[in-house]
Every structure is written in C-alpha cells, then in structure tokens.
Amino acid sequence: MTTSYRTAAEIGRTELGPRPLPALGEQRSATNLSSVDTVLDNGLRVIAVHQSAVPMVELRMRIPFAGTDPAHAAVAEVLAETLLTATERRDRVAIDTDLALVGGELSAGVDPERLSISGNALASGFDTLLDVLADALTGAVYLDDEVVRERDRLVERIAVARSQPSVIAREALQRHRYGDHPYTREMPDADDVAAVTAERVRELHAASVLPRGSLLVLVGDIEPNDAVARIASAFGGWRSDRSAVELPDLPEVTGGDLLFVPRAGAVQSQLRLTAEAIPRTDPRYPALQLANLVFGGFFSSRLVENIREDKGYTYHARSYPEFTPSGATLLVEADTASEVTAPALLEMRYELARLGVVPPTESEVDTVRQYAIGSLLISTGSQTGLASQLAALAAYGLGVDWLVDHPARLAEVTADEIAEAALHFYAPARFTGVVVGDEAQVRYLTALGGVRSA
CATH class of the missing domain: 3.30.830.10 (Metalloenzyme, LuxS/M16 peptidase-like)
Structure with a gap:
C-alpha cells in the first residue's frame, strides 16, 4: 500500500485559496525586572x-x-x-x-x-x-x-x-x-x-x-x-586610584570614493560600504533601526531580495549599525563572484538611493517593526541573551530601563520618521568604503565612477 502525503503548498491552501495566516499575538516585553x-x-x-x-x-x-x-x-x-x-x-x-x-x-x-x-x-x-x-x-x-x-x-x-x-x-x-x-x-x-x-x-x-x-x-x-x-x-582587594583606559574619539566617517584593494587571483570580491550613523541614545535611532532592516538588515530586505534572490550575485549580503566608542556607523557588506563585482556594486548603490526615493511601504514597515520587536524579545528572553545585551548597552551609558522601553519606542515610530531616516542616512553620497578583489575588475569598477585604486 502506498501512502500519499500532501505538499507544503497543498497544506497551505484550501479550495477557496491560500489559508489566512493567524494574527500575531501581543508581543510583551520584559517588565518589572x-x-x-x-x-x-x-x-x-x-x-x-x-x-x-x-x-x-x-x-x-x-x-x-x-x-x-x-x-x-x-x-x-x-x-x-x-x-x-x-x-x-x-x-x-x-x-x-x-x-x-x-x-x-x-x-x-x-x-x-x-x-x-x-x-x-x-x-x-x-x-x-x-x-x-x-x-x-x-x-x-x-x-x-x-x-x-x-x-x-x-x-x-x-x-x-x-x-x-x-x-x-x-x-x-x-x-x-x-x-x-x-x-x-x-x-x-x-x-x-x-x-x-x-x-x-x-x-x-x-x-x-x-x-x-x-x-x-x-x-x-x-x-x-x-x-x-x-x-x-x-572584589574588595581589587583597587586603584587610576581609571581604566578609554579609547580616544574616532574621526567622523565622511562620504567619498571607494578604495579598491587588489587581491591577485581572487575568485570573490568583498564589498564593504560605510557611513556615519547615530548612537542608540539619539531619538532618531528607532527610525534608523527600522530603515536599516528594510534596506538590508534581515533576509527579506530589499538588498537581499535584489542581489541574492533576484540576480544571484551573492550568497551573503547584509547591512547593520556598528556602535563605536564615540558614536556609530552603518555597514553594508556583500561577497560576490569576481565577474559580477561591478554589477553588484551598481545594484547596492541603486538600493541605497531607492530607499530614500521610494520610502518603505506600509507592509514593509509593519514587517520590520514586528521583526525588530520580536528579535529583541527573543534575544533577551534568556539569561545569556539578557546579560550580553546589557553588557553591550552599558558600555555606552545605557541600562535595564532602556532595554525594557525599547519595544515601545519601536512600536511608536511612524512611517514618516522611517522615511526621513532612510532619505538622510542612506543617501549614497554619505557612503565610502572598500572593494577587495582581483585587479582585472578595476576597469569595470572605475567605469562606474567613485572607485579609486589603493
């Protein structure tokens, strides 16, 4: 006797069409810690x-x-x-x-x-x-x-x-x-x-x-x-009149040409774009966090959909904020096959510009908002995650209250505020960075403009 099994597509559909997704439950942050x-x-x-x-x-x-x-x-x-x-x-x-x-x-x-x-x-x-x-x-x-x-x-x-x-x-x-x-x-x-x-x-x-x-x-x-x-x-015996040594402030990252760094014989190129951002203490940070998710901060982002899912230029692409001693930067990363280095860079620049010119839709905003809040709650739901989050925050003067209140900030940020963050922080002219790859790619990259050799 043979047994037939329904496929995932069959399970997800009825005679009337796709099964509706159940509504998301209320996301509750850790309170009264x-x-x-x-x-x-x-x-x-x-x-x-x-x-x-x-x-x-x-x-x-x-x-x-x-x-x-x-x-x-x-x-x-x-x-x-x-x-x-x-x-x-x-x-x-x-x-x-x-x-x-x-x-x-x-x-x-x-x-x-x-x-x-x-x-x-x-x-x-x-x-x-x-x-x-x-x-x-x-x-x-x-x-x-x-x-x-x-x-x-x-x-x-x-x-x-x-x-x-x-x-x-x-x-x-x-x-x-x-x-x-x-x-x-x-x-x-x-x-x-x-x-x-x-x-x-x-x-x-x-x-x-x-x-x-x-x-x-x-x-x-x-x-x-x-x-x-x-x-x-x-720790009663651990004492000193001196203070632990902090790093001096970093210079601000300014937009400009990408630097091409040759790596002879490389079969892949590494593209790294960067721009100055804002720390978590800035009131615009929740809007920037959500704008970043729309751009390249998770698997269903615009950047990933373009250069991975649609064009197949890369397996790995992402964008994220990196917090520094004196502020923050945005990083955009992708590793591509050497022969598509220039097309991949062209599409990355296109997506940077499109984020400001074509603001995130209501659907995109709702998706990234739920993703950001859910990810935060999951990451702080264990002792390990909560300890690591607090250690990262406290290094920049923040504590438990900021972490507990952040889901509410993400819930309250408006689509207009996200669009404004996208237009300002993702303007292509604000970015610089490096491309590491085989020197045969230089002439294609320089044809795009804004790329110079090391």
Whole structure:
C-alpha cells in the first residue's frame, strides 16, 4: 500500500485559496525586572538583574583596555589568552576544577576597546565564580611557559586569519575609515605577538586591569542587592586610584570614493560600504533601526531580495549599525563572484538611493517593526541573551530601563520618521568604503565612477 502525503503548498491552501495566516499575538516585553545598577567603592559599575528561568547566573565583565603603543594589541591578546591560566592561589588545573565543580566556566577576550570576561555557573556556585574571577583580576601570574605556549598558538592563528578575505577586507576598511587610530588594531601583527614576553604581560595587567570605569553585569537566579554585596566583598582587594583606559574619539566617517584593494587571483570580491550613523541614545535611532532592516538588515530586505534572490550575485549580503566608542556607523557588506563585482556594486548603490526615493511601504514597515520587536524579545528572553545585551548597552551609558522601553519606542515610530531616516542616512553620497578583489575588475569598477585604486 502506498501512502500519499500532501505538499507544503497543498497544506497551505484550501479550495477557496491560500489559508489566512493567524494574527500575531501581543508581543510583551520584559517588565518589572528586579535590578540594581550601582558603582562600588573601587569604581566598578555593577548591574545585577534577577531572572530565575534556570538556577544559573551569567556574568559579563568589560574593562576599558585601550593603548596607543603600536605593540599594545599584541600584548593585550596574549594577556587575554593567559589571564585564566594561573594565579598566586591556583594553577590552570585548580581554576578549571573549581569552576567545573559549580557547573561554571570563564573565558576572556580583547579588542581595541576593552578586555571582556564572560562566564556562568550554577546559582549555588555564585561565590566560587566570583572568587575565581577576583583571583585572576588581582593575582594572575602569567607563568613564562604558559605565555610562550599561548603566544605561539596565537601567532599561528593570526597567520591563518590574515589569509582570509573577510579579514583582509575588514582591515582595509578600518584603515580607510580611521587611518592609524588605535581602534583599527583589531588583530595584532604576528611579529609583534612573537616578541611578547611574560614580563610585558604582567606590566600591562598591573597598568590596565583596573576597576574604576569598568563594568560587571550579572543576570540570573539571584537577589540583586545580595549579589552586589557579595561582589563588593569578593572584589574588595581589587583597587586603584587610576581609571581604566578609554579609547580616544574616532574621526567622523565622511562620504567619498571607494578604495579598491587588489587581491591577485581572487575568485570573490568583498564589498564593504560605510557611513556615519547615530548612537542608540539619539531619538532618531528607532527610525534608523527600522530603515536599516528594510534596506538590508534581515533576509527579506530589499538588498537581499535584489542581489541574492533576484540576480544571484551573492550568497551573503547584509547591512547593520556598528556602535563605536564615540558614536556609530552603518555597514553594508556583500561577497560576490569576481565577474559580477561591478554589477553588484551598481545594484547596492541603486538600493541605497531607492530607499530614500521610494520610502518603505506600509507592509514593509509593519514587517520590520514586528521583526525588530520580536528579535529583541527573543534575544533577551534568556539569561545569556539578557546579560550580553546589557553588557553591550552599558558600555555606552545605557541600562535595564532602556532595554525594557525599547519595544515601545519601536512600536511608536511612524512611517514618516522611517522615511526621513532612510532619505538622510542612506543617501549614497554619505557612503565610502572598500572593494577587495582581483585587479582585472578595476576597469569595470572605475567605469562606474567613485572607485579609486589603493
């Protein structure tokens, strides 16, 4: 006996036509979150939020970690790799064992702005998590053999990364936008890393791993005031009269020619367009967020429909805001086959102009509004997501209230405000950027205008 199955198209239709979609339910934001936002005596800002979905705690620490020395990025990377390998009280095995016994973990990373430490543990192991972290902050020893081991691994990873087209494009874009500003040193030179010694790492820790101006976010099955008291006790020995080092302000990104960066033999081109934007604190930000979604911020956006779905120029295209120490920029990205580099750039420029000339329709506005609100609620529905969102916001002076109120701001922004944001922020003349690809494409790109060789 054979069994027949209805296709998805058949299931979705009736004799009278397509089945109507059910109405969306009311989207409810997280309200009445029990939280504390305070600054400890040592200058550390602490945000503690009670969310009892699971008996865990999520931890995010952000320490401003800028440096103007060209070798700073190399030393900082090695520091992040070895911070949690040994302290005066624990070796690597003891650190891992103590965390494992409370279902916990800690990891560290660094970028030009900050040293970041993330972790979690069972709520019952909260004190152990804090003790291990405080031990690393105040007593990390950076053993010579650990530094050499992690330094050599880092050199190998950098060599591999530097061959990746996306990394080449990112570094070219950063130099084009910001010149020699420290913010551009997202990946250190392998030679600088190879020269790092344990003594230099210890010196950087003493000079820059500082509580004043730093941030600790804690989300979980904890009472916020009690959590703050336990944090203050655990970090009582972490003190300094100096403040953590912030990056200097970035120069404003101005529109102009795209820079063509040759990559001989490349079978793909990387297109990166960028323009100055506004931070989340600007009252126009909700309108810009929704305008960006219409343009290229999700799969059903105009840019994706054009150069991916319709013309097949790329598998990957997107646009998004990138928040910087002094503001924000817009980024538009696409990777295309070499032979369609010029046509893809032409269509990207066309969509930039069309967003202002042909404002988002009522249907588009409704779709992106629901998408933005729903995505935010999903991302903050877990302890992990909420902790990460708050850590990102708090770095720019925002907190729980902003996050709770943002769905309402998105719901209230008007179609006219979105159209105005589209017309202003997506004007093609505001954009600059880079194209990385095979040099055979230069003549086609220069024929479009607004592209110059490096």
